[in-house]
Amino acid sequence: MQITLKDIARMAGVAESTVSRALNNKKGVGEKTRKKIIKIAEENNYRPNQLARGLAANKTNMIAVVLSEMDSPGNIEIVKSLEEAAEADNYQIILCNTKNDPEKEKSYLSLLESNQVDGAVFIGGKLVGSHLLRASLDDNAIVLVNRLSEENFFTSVLTDYSIGIYKAVNHLLEQNYNNIALVCGSRNNLIEEEKISGYFNAYQEAGFKADQNLIFETDSSRQGGYNAFLEIIKNDSVPDAFISTKELTTIGLVEAIKTGGFFIPDDFAVVGYGDNILTSIIEPPLTVLSEPSKELGRISFDYLLKLINDNLEGQQIKVLAPNLIIRDSSISKYN
Amino acid sequence: MQITLKDIARMAGVAESTVSRALNNKKGVGEKTRKKIIKIAEENNYRPNQLARGLAANKTNMIAVVLSEMDSPGNIEIVKSLEEAAEADNYQIILCNTKNDPEKEKSYLSLLESNQVDGAVFIGGKLVGSHLLRASLDDNAIVLVNRLSEENFFTSVLTDYSIGIYKAVNHLLEQNYNNIALVCGSRNNLIEEEKISGYFNAYQEAGFKADQNLIFETDSSRQGGYNAFLEIIKNDSVPDAFISTKELTTIGLVEAIKTGGFFIPDDFAVVGYGDNILTSIIEPPLTVLSEPSKELGRISFDYLLKLINDNLEGQQIKVLAPNLIIRDSSISKYN
């Protein structure tokens, strides 16, 4: 049998309301009674029933973290820092893995609608369900991470892929690679258009013109990267460098190159995505765009918390630029 | 404003209880009224308030997954399959990352005590808080994964490290490596003793005698593996092979070996831990013990579900043997 507020109240010889106020540090209870109540509560290892509390106060101290994919180390990193931030503010995290399935995402939305969580952050994923999200936006706290909605309507924290790719292209051009292939995700995702625009901008600014045919769409898996390479080298104009814009495709791409008997960076330069354990152990040491995962997590929780507490005026958008970390894979020998 | 049971009841012209029964597929409501109620509920996008439901029914359909560390791909894999299993049974997962901090674990336990979750699975971690766990075992559903408690008291699903290491040693001996170092975690964890016993068993059975000095304790990080190597080669008797028993130490170990200018398997054979993306991209291709992560997740949820529903008679312990996946890193050239 669980021990309840009522029990504590009886033991302390006060009313339930007094116990509640005492334990929640609210004013309206004398210092002596408060001490007494706290003591009794501790002695009896009293744990407030969070459901009851949530029901009464309309607050659960839980947030949903809706993840488009759990295989990406970067996403895990974001979750970790979110968890840390949440814990510090006494929030729990509900993990929701959608595997990029809009239906699942929809179903997880009902966590919000059913009052099970105070807010939700969506990490990655396509924009598809955007209308859906909006629909649910009665008064719900929602933050988007690395996800662009067409209406540009949600509070979001984003990696600036455009500038990231721009940097990467620039760097490769400087290294005298000028046939640069871009491996990205399906263009029905606005995020991918961002990348492409960065690509074109860099080319244009350098006075070269970019080749549409060097842009390859593939899914975000390791296999996707692998296949991308096989496709690309069928091309008329074979590139001399690759920029991979997802973590796992980076791995697959490198594998494909090496399996094909080619060398990095001698045959192809590579700029990968994500400064994580994967890209740190692969050979050769990989030049990568490093996503600010920790910040993404932390800031998104900050925003969410403010939204929950109605402390956020209007929509906020934070854009964080990725770093280009230069290693061997993109350093031309003939330089 | 949220739409409630009462609203639906009013719209349908029935009592709240009838709506509740209709929507929960309980008997005691006619087919026609049920249809009508469901229709109305759907039209109005009604979402039952899970807190209220949980409070009334004493059931939250949430479970806590308490993770000792989030950096291990194997653990993430377990969580993934847990999530999948849970989702199929309409359970949500609360992610709790303890970073091996017993205090945090303790605090997460209150999720159980405060009725916020119906059960909890603990993945990894030391036994430290075992008394604590027991204390909380009023009537709580708890499953342990890859964690040994001294009292052997909890329903658990375990990887059989003993047989795993046994296989690894055997294999290495067959390859004529007979100075095998074992890199494991701190021996204050029973799990580690398991590993060591497998190590000794294999040696004994083969008629060799094992060298205590070749057993190295280190923390489970990449750096831990790296340092382990540096320590080990200071030894009088330098080993010719390594068995690393954690995922990240495996990575660090290999890095240290390569950084030291040594070659695998020429200078040292290596058997690593975990058949994951990390060990699949590292070079050379690594012989590993493959943990049955998917099963660990699935089975632990099965157990937990039964515990929650009081369908589990007594304590259950499931032990799963890891596979030895043989690749280049342990194949002697002089064979």
Added chain:
DNA sequence: TTTATTTTCGCAAGCGCTTGCGTAATGTGG
């Protein structure tokens, strides 16, 4: 048709907590 049986449904209590409001207790100044 009448009685017995089953099914359908409403009533009301209760899950454990929070919170507005009113009253009793305490403290302050004259």
Added chain:
DNA sequence: CCACATTACGCAAGCGCTTGCGAAAATAAA
């Protein structure tokens, strides 16, 4: 010592749902 302002506390309603129980309605048996 009294009037007044504070502060400390209890009362009771209410959060949105579930569920046991009894009454009414529908169905089956006699």
